Amino acid sequence: MNALTPPEIYEKISDSGIAKSSGSLTKLFLLGILAGAFIAFGAQASLMASFNLTADPGTFGVGKVVMAAVFPVGLMMVVLCGAELFTGNSLMITGLLDRKFTLGGMLRNWAIVYIGNLVGSLLIVVMIAYSGLWDSGAGLLGAVTVKTAIGKCSLSFGRAIVLGILCNIMVCMAVWMATGSAQVIGKIFAIWFCTGLFIVSGFEHSVANMYFIPAGLIAAANDSYVQLLGLDTSGLSTGAFLIKNLLPVTIGNIIGGSVFVGCTYWICYSKGRSK
Numbered sequence: 001m002n003a004l005t006p007p008e009i010y011e012k013i014s015d016s017g018i019a020k021s022s023g024s025l026t027k028l029f030l031l032g033i034l035a036g037a038f039i040a041f042g043a044q045a046s047l048m049a050s051f052n053l054t055a056d057p058g059t060f061g062v063g064k065v066v067m068a069a070v071f072p073v074g075l076m077m078v079v080l081c082g083a084e085l086f087t088g089n090s091l092m093i094t095g096l097l098d099r100k101f102t103l104g105g106m107l108r109n110w111a112i113v114y115i116g117n118l119v120g121s122l123l124i125v126v127m128i129a130y131s132g133l134w135d136s137g138a139g140l141l142g143a144v145t146v147k148t149a150i151g152k153c154s155l156s157f158g159r160a161i162v163l164g165i166l167c168n169i170m171v172c173m174a175v176w177m178a179t180g181s182a183q184v185i186g187k188i189f190a191i192w193f194c195t196g197l198f199i200v201s202g203f204e205h206s207v208a209n210m211y212f213i214p215a216g217l218i219a220a221a222n223d224s225y226v227q228l229l230g231l232d233t234s235g236l237s238t239g240a241f242l243i244k245n246l247l248p249v250t251i252g253n254i255i256g257g258s259v260f261v262g263c264t265y266w267i268c269y270s271k272g273r274s275k
Contacts (some may be wrong), residue, residue, distance in 0.1 A: 004236030010094065010269035012179055017095030020084070025112055029085055032116020033123070035083035040124035041212035042074025044133075046199070047212075050142040052137060055229065064104075068196035071208075075191050077170070079178050084113040086207055087168050088175045088266040090257025097266045109117045114250075123208035127216045133226065142225035149216020150231060152209055155239040157248045160204055164252020165260065167203030169252075173263040204249040212239045 004012065020028075045068040053063030080086045092106045128134070134142030155163070172271035178187040198205065219225050220233045 003182055003186065007269045008263075009180040010177060010265050011271075012204070013176065013265075014094040014098050014100065014270075017089075017092035018100050019099035019108070020089060020092055020109050021095070023084075028109060028112040029116045031082065031084035031121035032086075032113040034081075034115070035078045035085040035118025036117035036122075036207060036210060037124050038077040038081075038120075039074040039085070039117070039205075039207045041077075042071040042123045043211040044124065044128055044215070045073070046071040047145055048133070048136065048141060051130065051141045055140055055144050055147070058217075064200045068199040068237070069188060071199050072174075072192045072195035075174060075195050076188055076207075079175065079187060079191060082182065084109075084116065085115050086110060086114045087171050087205060087257060089101045089113055090168060090254055091175060091262050093258040093262035094266050094270070097263070098270055107139055108148075109253050117207045117225065118210050121207065122142045122214060123215070125211055125218065128215065132180075134219050134222070137227055140223075142222060143228040143231065145212075145219045146225050146231055147215045147229055149213045149220070149241075150233065150236050152204070152213055152235075152245050153236050153243060155204070155237050155248075157244065160248035161252040161255070163202070163204035163258035164206065164249035166201070167198045167249075168176045168253040168256030169260050170198040170203065171205065172257040176261065176265075191217055204245070204252065206223050206246060206250040206253050209241075209245055209249060213245060217241065229230050 049070045053066060055060040061250040077083070078088070089109060095101055096103060096106050134145055164262040174191045177190035177194065181187045181190055202234065217236060217238065220236055226233055
C-alpha cells in the first residue's frame, strides 16, 4: 500500500476529528490518561538516559541528543497503540473548519483529554517518586530532574508561548507524517525525527511538562538533590508550574498545532474551499 498524498492525509486527519468530538467521556478520559502516562514514560526515560550529560554544560548538547533518541517512544505509543493526546488533537481544527463537527465538540474533547493527560502524567510522577529511581547516579538523576523543572519555570510568559508554538508544530507534523505512512516502520521514523527535533531544540510541550515539572517539585523536597548541583529552588512552586509554564505553553501548543499546521493545511487542501 502506497503512502498517502498530502491532500489524502488532510482528509484523514479532518475525518478523524468526528469520532474524537463525539466520543464518550469515559473513553476519552481513559485514553487521555494513557497518553499522559505514555508521554511521562518517555520523559522519565529521557532524563534517565541523559542526566550525567545534561548536568554538565560542556556535554549538554550531547545530552539533548540522547534525550531526543529516547523521548519519542512516548508519542509512538500514543499513535500506534491508540490514546488521546491534547497536543495532537489541536489538529481537530481541520474538521471543525470543514464543518464536520461543532466547536463545542472540539472544546469538549480538548478539556476531557487535557485533564486525562494531566492525571496520567501525575500517576507516573507519583510512582517514579516512590520507586527511588531519582537516587540513580548517587542522586544526580534527582538533581537533574529538579534542574529541569527550575529551567522550565524560569521562562518568561512570552518565551514559553513561543517555545510552545514551535514544539507543537513539530508534534503535529509528526502526527501528520505518521498518518501518511502505510507501514508501522514509516510511522515510527516520522514520529522519531520530528519529535526528536523539538527535544534537541528545547521547545516546550505542555503534556511532557506535566511530568517534568511535578517530578522536579517532588524531587526538590530532597535537600541532597538540590545541594548536589547547588540549585536555587526559590522560583519552583506549584503556582509557577501552572501560571508561568503550563498556561503559556498550552496556549502556544494550541496556536502551533491549530493555526500554523491545521489552518494552513485547511487553506491548501480542504475540498470545501475554492481552488
